[in-house]
Amino acid sequence: MARLILKSPYIKSTGGAAGYLRYIATRERVEILPDDRPPTRKQEQLIAKLVKDFPDTKTLYEYGDYQTKPTKAAASAFITLALESNWDALHQSEQYMKYIATRPRAERLGSHGLFGDSDSVSLEKAMEELEHYTGNVWTHIISLKREDAARLGFDNAMAWRNLIRSHRNEIAAAMKIPPADFRWYAAFHDEGEHPHIHMMAWSAKPGQAYLSKEGIRQIKSKLTNDIFRNEMLHLYEQKTESRDKLVRETRRAMLDLIQSMREGICNHPDAEQLMQKLAAQLETVNGKKTYGYLPKRLKRLVDEIVDEIERLPVVRRCYEQWLMLQGKVDSYYHDKPREQIPLSQQKEFRQIKNAVIREAERLRQGEITFEERDLGQQDEPDQFRNSSYEYWRLQEILREEQMTLEERSEAVCELEKLAKDGDRYAQYLLGKLWRDGPLLIPDGVESRYWFEQAARQGHLVAQYALAKLYLSDDLEVHDTARGVEWLRYAAEGGSSWAMYRLGKELLRGEIMEKDTAGAVDWFTQSAERGNPYAQYILGKLYLIGKEVPHDKEQADLWLTRSANQGNEYAQYLLDYMEEGRSSSAMLAVTRLLHHMSRVFQDNSIPKSRPGGIQIDRKRLKKLREKKIALGHKPDDHEEQWPEMTM
Numbered sequence: 001m002a003r004l005i006l007k008s009p010y011i012k013s014t015g016g017a018a019g020y021l022r023y024i025a026t027r028e029r030v031e032i033l034p035d036d037r038p039p040t041r042k043q044e045q046l047i048a049k050l051v052k053d054f055p056d057t058k059t060l061y062e063y064g065d066y067q068t069k070p071t072k073a074a075a076s077a078f079i080t081l082a083l084e085s086n087w088d089a090l091h092q093s094e095q096y097m098k099y100i101a102t103r104p105r106a107e108r109l110g111s112h113g114l115f116g117d118s119d120s121v122s123l124e125k126a127m128e129e130l131e132h133y134t135g136n137v138w139t140h141i142i143s144l145k146r147e148d149a150a151r152l153g154f155d156n157a158m159a160w161r162n163l164i165r166s167h168r169n170e171i172a173a174a175m176k177i178p179p180a181d182f183r184w185y186a187a188f189h190d191e192g193e194h195p196h197i198h199m200m201a202w203s204a205k206p207g208q209a210y211l212s213k214e215g216i217r218q219i220k221s222k223l224t225n226d227i228f229r230n231e232m233l234h235l236y237e238q239k240t241e242s243r244d245k246l247v248r249e250t251r252r253a254m255l256d257l258i259q260s261m262r263e264g265i266c267n268h269p270d271a272e273q274l275m276q277k278l279a280a281q282l283e284t285v286n287g288k289k290t291y292g293y294l295p296k297r298l299k300r301l302v303d304e305i306v307d308e309i310e311r312l313p314v315v316r317r318c319y320e321q322w323l324m325l326q327g328k329v330d331s332y333y334h335d336k337p338r339e340q341i342p343l344s345q346q347k348e349f350r351q352i353k354n355a356v357i358r359e360a361e362r363l364r365q366g367e368i369t370f371e372e373r374d375l376g377q378q379d380e381p382d383q384f385r386n387s388s389y390e391y392w393r394l395q396e397i398l399r400e401e402q403m404t405l406e407e408r409s410e411a412v413c414e415l416e417k418l419a420k421d422g423d424r425y426a427q428y429l430l431g432k433l434w435r436d437g438p439l440l441i442p443d444g445v446e447s448r449y450w451f452e453q454a455a456r457q458g459h460l461v462a463q464y465a466l467a468k469l470y471l472s473d474d475l476e477v478h479d480t481a482r483g484v485e486w487l488r489y490a491a492e493g494g495s496s497w498a499m500y501r502l503g504k505e506l507l508r509g510e511i512m513e514k515d516t517a518g519a520v521d522w523f524t525q526s527a528e529r530g531n532p533y534a535q536y537i538l539g540k541l542y543l544i545g546k547e548v549p550h551d552k553e554q555a556d557l558w559l560t561r562s563a564n565q566g567n568e569y570a571q572y573l574l575d576y577m578e579e580g581r582s583s584s585a586m587l588a589v590t591r592l593l594h595h596m597s598r599v600f601q602d603n604s605i606p607k608s609r610p611g612g613i614q615i616d617r618k619r620l621k622k623l624r625e626k627k628i629a630l631g632h633k634p635d636d637h638e639e640q641w642p643e644m645t646m
Contacts, residue, residue: 004227005061005194006220007085007141008211039066039075047075050082057082061145061194077193085141115161116185117168126185135206138175142223143196152227157188160197163226170222174215177203257318261597265572265590271308272585278305278356279364289361291353302356306344309592318600319343348603355595359588366546369587370504371569372533379497380432380461387425390418395429398439412439419450427454428462435469444474455486463490464498471511480511491522499526500534507547516547527558535562536570543573543583552577 039047047066050057057063062078114121130137142160149155154163164171164186172182186199203209278301287293291302309315323340343349362369384392397403397411412433418426431450433440440446448469454462463486470483484505490498503522506515520541526534539558542551556577562570569587576583 004220004224005059005141005143005196006216006223007056007060008138008216008219036069036071036073039070039072043072043075043079046079047082050079050086054082054086057085060085061143065193081141081143081194081196085139113157113187114185115157115187117165121185129183130200133202133206135202136209137200137202138209138211140199140201140219141196142199143194144227146193146195149195154227155190155195157197160186160188163223164197164199167219167222167226171201171219174211174218174222175201175203176210176215177201177208181205181208253321257314257321258597258600260314261318261600262594265568266309266312266586266593267572268308268312268589271305271589271592274301274305274308275356275360275363275585275588277301278360282357282361282364289357291350291357294357302353303342303344305356305592306349306352307342309589309596310343312593315343315593315596322600322603349596349599352592352596352599355592359591363584363588366544366584368507368537368541368544368547369591370533370537371587379501380465383425383428383459383461388418388423390414391423391425391429394418394426398429398433408439419453422457424454424457424459424462427451427457428459428465431462431465435465444469444472444477448477455489458493460490460493460495463493464495464501467498467501484512491525494529496526496529496531496534499523499529500531500537503534503537520548527561530565532562532565532567532570535559535565536567536573539570540573540583543577 051063057078060078060081062074062081066074066078114123114126116126144152144154146155153159164184168182168184169179171184172179175182181204182201183204184199184201186197188197189195201209278298281298281301282289285294285298291299294302310319327340344353394411394415398408398415400408403411412430415426415430415433419430427450431447431454434443434447434450436442448466451462451466451469455466467483467486467490469477470479470486472478487498487502487505491502499522503519503526505512506519506522508514520538523534523538523541527538535558539555539560539562541548542555542558544550556574559570559574559577563574572586573583576586
C-alpha cells in the first residue's frame with residue numbers, strides 16, 4: 001500500500017534554524033544520474049556513522065532502497081535525507097557540517113523555492129526572524145515514493161503548497177499552537193526516487209509549541225487522508241469486506257472457547273497458591289487496592305497470576321485466536337505487526353488485573369460467594385394446582401414458539417381479561433410478561449401491579465417474584481423495605497427459593513442486618529426442601545468453618561445432595577475435601593476464568609475503522625445500495641451474538 005513518510009525533528013533555541021531555512025530554500029535540485037556503480041568508501045563510512053548516530057534514519061524510504069540496491073545514487077539519496085532529518089544535531093558537528101558545506105551543488109545562488117501562508121515569501125526576512133527566535137523550531141520532512149507522487153499529482157511545489165495551506169490549522173493544533181501564532185515555511189525538493197518537502201514550523205510565542213507522538217500521528221493522518229483519499233477509499237472498501245469475513249470466521253471459533261471458559265471450573269493449583277500468596281500480602285497494603293496503587297512487588301505477583309491462567313489450554317487457545325484475529329486485522333491497515341506479548345501485558349485485558357486483586361481480597365476476608373450459574377428464572381417454578389382450564393390453555397399457547405405472533409398476541413389479550421376477572425395464576429403470568437417480555441414491552445410498574453394482585457391472593461411464586469422486583473435495580477419499582485417484607489412472607493409461606501434468597505440477604509448483611517444464625521436456619525429449611533443451591537451454600541459454610549463451626553460431616557452431607565442434583569461446584573468441593581486443598585482459592589480462580597471470558601467477548605470485535613481513514617456518508621450510502629441490489633441484507637456485515645450472563 002502507498003504510504004506517506006513523515007519525520008518531525010526540531011531545532012533547539014541554541015541556533016541553526018536560520019541556516020537550515022537558507023539550506024532548504026536554496027538547495028539546488030540535485031539531478032542524480034542513474035549510477036549503478038557501488039557506493040564510494042566515503043559514502044559507506046558516512047552511512048554507517050549516520051545509522052549508528054541516528055537509528056531512526058533506518059525508517060526512511062531511501063535507506064530501504066540503499067539496502068535493496070547499494071549504489072552510489074541510492075547512497076547519495078539516503079545521505080541527503082538523513083542529514084536533513086537531523087539538522088539540529090548536525091549543525092553543531094564539525095564533521096557533518098564539513099560534508100554539507102562541500103557537497104557538490106548543495107546550494108543554489110539566486111532565487112529560492114520557499115513558500116508559506118503568503119504568495120510572496122522573503123527569504124531574508126524569514127531568516128532574520130529565525131535568527132532572533134529563542135524557541136524550538138520543528139523541521140517536518142514529508143516524502144512520497146516517486147511513482148506515488150507522480151500518480152497522485154504531488155510531484156510539484158504547487159500541490160504541496162495547497163495541501164499544507166489547507167491543513168495548516170490542523171497542523172498547528174497538533175503542535176499545540178493557536179492558529180494566529182502559527183508560523184511556517186516549506187520548500188519542495190524534487191530529488192531522486194522520493195520527492196519531498198521540508199517544512200519548518202514554530203510558534204510566534206517561544207515555548208508555546210509542543211509536539212508529541214500523538215501530534216505527529218494526527219498530522220500524518222490528515223495529510224495521508226487528503227493525498228490518498230480516492231485510492232484509500234477503494235482499498236478500504238476491499239479490505240473491509242475481507243476483514244468482515246475474517247472477523248466472522250474467527251469469532252465463531254472463539255465463541256466455543258469463550259463458552260467453555262464461561263462454564264468451566266478451574267483446576268489450577270499453581271494459580272491457587274499464587275492467589276493465596278497475594279491475599280496474604282494484601283494485608284499489608286494501605287489505601288486503594290487497585291493495580292495502579294499496588295507496590296511493584298505485588299504488581300509482579302498479579303501479572304504472574306494472569307500469566308498462570310493464560311497457561312490453561314482453553315485460555316491459551318482463545319488468546320491465540322484473539323492474537324491471530326487482531327494481527328490480521330491490524331495488518332490490513334498498518335505495516336508494523338502486532339507484538340505478541342503475554343496476556344498480562346496486553347492493554348485490552350488490563351481490567352483482569354483488578355479482578356485478580358478483588359478476588360484475592362475476597363479470599364483474604366473469607367467472603368462467602370454464591371455460585372449460581374445460569375439461575376435465570378429457574379427459581380420460579382410453574383404452579384398449576386387449582387388453576388383453571390382457560391389459564392392452562394392460554395399459557396400453553398404463550399409457551400409454544402411455533403404459534404404465530406398474531407395467535408400469541410391474541411392469547412395475551414385473553415390472559416389480561418382473565419387476570420382482570422381475578423384469576424391469580426393469570427395475574428402472575430401477566431406480571432412475568434410485563435417483566436420479561438417478549439410479547440409485551442417490559443414495564444416494571446405494570447409487572448409490580450399484577451404480581452401484587454396475585455401475591456395478595458396467596459400465589460406463593462408471585463410473592464417471591466414481587467419481592468425480587470422490589471429488590472431489583474429498576475428505579476421505578478425499587479423498594480428495599482417492601483422487598484424484604486414480601487421475601488419473608490414468601491419464605492414463611494413455604495417457598496424454598498424465597499428461603500434461600502432470605503438466607504443470602506441475612507448472611508450478606510447489605511440490605512438487612514446480618515444474622516448468621518438466621519441465615520443458616522433459612523438455608524437449612526430450603527435445603528431440606530431440595531433446593532440444590534441452598535444445599536451447596538450450607539455445605540460450603542460447614543466446610544469453610546468461618547461463619548459457622550467447621551463440620552465435615554454436615555459439609556459432606558449437603559454437598560453430596562447438591563452434587564447429586566448436578567451442581568458441579570458442589571462436586572468439586574467434595575473432591576477438594578479429599579485432596580485437602582483450599583476450596584476458596586479454587587473458586588476465586590474459577591471466577592477469574594469466568595471474568596476473563598467476558599473480557600475476551602468484549603474484545604472479540606476489532607476496531608471497525610483504521611485511524612486516519614474517513615469515508616463520507618454519501619459514499620457509504622451508495623455502497624449499501626449496491627450491496628442490497630446484489631442481494632445482500634442491509635446489515636449482513638453485523639453478526640449478532642447472544643448476551644452472556646455470569
